[in-house]
Amino acid sequence: MTRSEREKMEAGEWYNCVDPELDTLRIAASEAVFEHGSLPPRQRGDIAPKLHALLGQVGEGARIEAPFHCAYGFNIFLGDGVFLNTSCTILDTASVRIGNATMLGPHVQIYCPEHHKGAAERRAGLEIGRPVTIGENVWIGGGAIILGGVTIGDNAIVGAGAVVTRDVPAGATVVGNPARPVG
Template identity: 70%
Template sequence: MTNSERIKMAAGEWYTCIGDELEDLRVRARDAVFEHNSLPPGQRGNMGPALRALLGGAGEKARIEAPFHCAYGFNLFLGDGAFLNAGCTILDAAPVRIGKGTLLGPNVQIYCAEHHREASGRLAGLEIAKPVTIGDNAWIGGSAVILAGISIGEGAIVGAGAVVTRDVPANVTVVGNPARAVTRG
């Protein structure tokens, strides 16, 4: 018996994103995200109830501004006081852990999936998912892109518009495309 695509995805193996099993999970996430994005701010609070229930975990005072998008939701873990500004997109085919007190600016994008290098593999929907971890009290500037498998250390700063292709150590500032360390001023 072959493993399900969800089991392969969770194990960090090549899986196909095309099929009912994963599509059903994405539909559930889209429904929760729709509710979150549609509720009036006074009713939504820090996040819509269906989205909060979907997430892998959300600490006290974790907040997600609308609009927001995630692929699955159950792989997203937010520490106490984590803040995701409007327009964030998290394609959480693998676990995404965002530490306490961490701030994500508007339109930050986190991509856990990598598509197959061969065109035939991409046409078959083959992906491999790698986790993303952002430590406590980090600051990710607006429109930054964080790629699969990246770790960003505690207190790090990622400048607006940066494309993070390598791990960022604690208390380091990176900017640019690809992101490179700079001296804090």
């Protein structure tokens, strides 16, 4: 039996990202994100209705400032009291789990997809999704980039503009490109 590209993506295998079913899912996410960004703040609330319904989990008191962008939405799981500041981007081709009371500054980017290293495979649209897990009480400074496959432990701090390519232990502070521990 042949598996769909979505099934391959969900299994963490190489899949073709230029697939009609995946296009349809990305359009649904774009529509939810559009509603979130275009509703007046008092009408939108913490998360606009379509985006709230699309997300995999929304904890109590979670808030996403507009504008916001995600690839699919259903792979995003937000704990209680999570705050995403303006202009965050989450390319959720794999699971993105953000723990309770974690705050993301403006323009934070989380990139789960990894494109194939072979040029022919890239042209064919092959990519693989790597999950991202962010613990509780984490603070991620503005403009930070979190790459797929990374886990950030509870109570960690990621400095503004850092590029996180490796796991960050609980309680650690990392800065720079690539992110490295300080103090």
